[in-house]
Amino acid sequence: MTTDFKQQTTVTLSEVAEAAGVGESTVSRVLRNHGSFSGKARERVLDAVERLGYVPNRIAGTLASAGSRLVAFVIPSLTNIVFPDVLRGAGAVLEENHYQAVFSVTDYEPEREEALVAAMLAWRPTAVMLAGFEHTGGTLKMLRASGCRVVELLDIDGIAIDLAVGFSNREAGRASAEFLLKRGYRRIGYVGHDLDRDTRAGKRFDGFRETLNRAGVRLVDREIRAGASSVGNGRAALEQLLRRAPGLDAVYFSNDDMALGGYFHCLADAISVPTRLALFGHNGLDIGQATPQPLTTIRTPRVATGKLAAELVINDHPSHVADLGFELIEGATA
Amino acid sequence: MTTDFKQQTTVTLSEVAEAAGVGESTVSRVLRNHGSFSGKARERVLDAVERLGYVPNRIAGTLASAGSRLVAFVIPSLTNIVFPDVLRGAGAVLEENHYQAVFSVTDYEPEREEALVAAMLAWRPTAVMLAGFEHTGGTLKMLRASGCRVVELLDIDGIAIDLAVGFSNREAGRASAEFLLKRGYRRIGYVGHDLDRDTRAGKRFDGFRETLNRAGVRLVDREIRAGASSVGNGRAALEQLLRRAPGLDAVYFSNDDMALGGYFHCLADAISVPTRLALFGHNGLDIGQATPQPLTTIRTPRVATGKLAAELVINDHPSHVADLGFELIEGATA
DNA sequence: ACCAAAATTGGTAGCGCTGCCAAAAAAATC
DNA sequence: GATTTTTTTGGCAGCGCTACCAATTTTGGT
The missing domain is CATH 1.10.260.40 (lambda repressor-like DNA-binding domains)
Structure with missing residues (x-):
């Protein structure tokens, strides 16, 4: 006692x-x-x-020995389940190896990211994990000067600072377009959220359009909402889009949240899916597979991304870009 | 340069x-x-x-000056959006005040919680934030001996170690039952997930049953699934429950995730809601308000809980239990 | 110009731990 | 039993910073 x-x-x-x-x-x-x-x-x-x-006292221990066993996550959002998923994958591995996760949230603003990276570096973390490749010059400079490992997550379309783990968003956009084209859809629209901030969604859209263009199919219309992606936002956006372009036969959404909103709009408005309108999402969230008709979408390796990112850092793996790929889910909405 | x-x-x-x-x-x-x-x-x-x-170097600064400006979160899950919401609320306030959030995930296991609290205390955090009141003896002893502030979140039905911020789950269960009774439902069932681990859901269920009993209404049947709450789980569970008890006129779910699953089952099976079957959730997630029929549920103060918890800690507020209440949303499913 | 009060500054002793080294103890060898 | 080898041990100098204090400079009043 x-x-x-x-x-x-x-x-x-x-x-x-x-x-x-x-x-x-x-x-x-x-x-x-x-x-x-x-x-x-x-x-x-x-x-x-x-x-x-x-x-x-690990504060004292760390000071005396150099290695902090702290891994810093600077992520855009906690609302978008994508990032908690990555944290979850990384968290498990880190914990097993007695590392601690520290995090802060940028709200998709590069300037906040810069400030938060600076704050994080003050803890002398073993590694800093960021979303994607788009960072301010200041952020890049600090990270390079810091000497700590850097992992950029969920994107591989760009030049990595050090390590990158994820998949090609551009490729995912292309695959989505190919699928819709193969199924015979030709009057295609797009519903998205703020693309300047969510650059990964922007890359998907680019890949998507590129493939349409190459096939000689023109994107009929698009509805892009300011602000974050959400189910409510997606629902309102599809309604708006259909008002302008009632003849659409398929819509590609910036992600599953938006697509679910679109699906709910169809249910509410008795628009039969996919007969009258096909819906295509992105991420492969569980909830999208539990709806009356499972969502046609792309499953992204979120937990695996976190897991691998943590492993690379722990093993002090040399600079490297890891493509974890993605998987197209042929649901019932397209 | x-x-x-x-x-x-x-x-x-x-x-x-x-x-x-x-x-x-x-x-x-x-x-x-x-x-x-x-x-x-x-x-x-x-x-x-x-x-x-x-x-x-904040490691050195902290060692020299005592205050770590680190706040440790030991939460059950990142999958359940409830906790990211709390983190989000707290994160904003902490950041403004130059505190850092550190976190780890218990998977609803008290033993893991104990181990993680021990690991967290090694960083000499200003405060430790936990979910609810159910902790092992070891956890309690460590926390009390640590001298750092402790906040227990999302529950106020119990004895707080130091600070507690949240709402009464028991009361929420009661309010849910009262609502269903007032609307005239009498053949009521329950769909829940693992209640031993999610003790807050258990308290809601207790309050719910208590109110039913007091009104002389017997809970007709219940379906409790092992494992975490999820939409898929809720869908399967309702299907199972209805097979056993087809005469139900209302079902209370352990939370919105489960309830959404139930709603999707009804949509898929053409069970008209709420005419043939009423559904009642808990949490007030955004997605539940974007479905064709908004979910009847209770909105919980998740972000506000995180925010207040952070504020109390930053201002070194004396021990206190803060009830942030909840709000019943009269949706269209009950 | 002189002295007291106020503002500014630098030196230095820790904060609690780890890493290094040399001393001490134990084990092994002849 | 003496000597070498191996294992175990304690002392102490930092790690990079902050807190405290005393020294210095500046300011203000007369």
Whole structure:
């Protein structure tokens, strides 16, 4: 039993050393299981740790030893489930290896990203994880000067700073277009959210249009909403688009959230899917596969991206671009 | 212009001091804007900082000054959007005040929570934020001994360690039952996910049943699925429940994810909602309000919870339980 | 011009830990 | 039993910064 009242002064390693009747170095070695020590010493140290309720101070440990075992995530959003998924994949691996995840959210603003990267670097993280390749000059300069590993996530269409893990958004856009064309759709529209900020969605759209053009098919119309992607936004956007272009036979959405909104609009307006209108999303969210008609979409390797990113960093893998690919889900909406 | 090649050795404060021709203390004061210094000194320091690309080392700063300005979140899941929402609310406030969020995920397992809390305390955070009141004895002991602030989130039905911010889940369950009873439903069922682990969902269910019982209405049947809540899970569960109890006129779901799944089952099976079957969720997710019929549910103060939790911690507010309440959304499914 | 008060500045002792080294103890060898 | 080899151990100098204090410069008042 340890004492239960709140301790004024936190227990330090040297107090443990004294209580155990050994030197500080011995305590340090035992606790990190590093270097050599006798079984007896080990026992006395662990006993003292238990008795005093000692919790090592990693701030001090880090300062003394260099490696922080902190991995910083600077991500655009927590609302878009994509990023929590990546965090989840990375978190599991990091934790197993005794790394800690630190994060902050940019709201898709490059200037905020720059400020947050600066704040993160102050913790001397082992690695910084960012979304995509579009960063300010300041961000690039800081990251390069920092000497810490950098992983750019969920995109491989561009020049990586160091490591990149993800898939080709442009290719995903192309694959989506090819699928719709193969199915015979020709009067195609697009519904998207703010593309200046979500550059990965922009790249998909580029790939999509490129393939349409190459096939001699013109994108009939597009509806691009300001602000973040959301189901409500997608629903309103499709309604708007159809008002302008009622003859469309297929719509490509910037992602599944938007597409689900579109699907709900069709359900509400009794527009039969895909007979009258086909819908195509992006991401392959679980919810899109639980709707009455599963969404036709592209499943992206979000958790795997996080996982691999963490592994590369932990193993200090040399600079590298990893393409995890994607998978087209032939649902029932296109 | 600074040099662009990777710096072998990171720049330290004393190098800045030398380059600026001032003492270390002056650099420190200027950078923290704390204590007094002349305009000329300020200028020279900032100039040197810029020239050398100096990034302060907060590890060292923290060790020297005590306060870590780190806030640790130990949350059950990132998949359940509830927690990213809380993080989002807290993140904004923390960032403004130059705190950093650190997090790890317990998967709803108390033992993992204990291990993760221990790991977090090693960073000497200003506060630890946890979900709910159910913790192991070890977790409680560590937290109490740590001397750092503790916030328990999204629950107020229990005894708080220090601070608690959220709403009464039991009360939410009661309100849900009252609503269904008031609307005249009497053949009521329940669809839930693993309640041993998600104790807050369990408390809602308790409050729900209590109110039914008090009104002399018996819960007809329930379907409880192992594993996490998800739309797919909810869909399968409702199907199963209706097979056993086809005469139900209303179903209460453990949360909106499950309820959406139920709604999709009804759409797919042409069960008219709410005429033939009423559905009631919990959380008030945006997506539930964008479906053809908006979900009848309870909106919970997730972002506000995160926000207030962060504010209380930053202002070092005395121990306190804050009830942020909830709001019943009369959608179209009940 | 002189002295007191205020503003500015630099030196230095830690913060709690790890890494290195040399000393001490234990084990192995002849 | 003496000597070498191996294992275990403790002391102590930092890691980069902040807090404190004393020294210096500037300012203001007379």
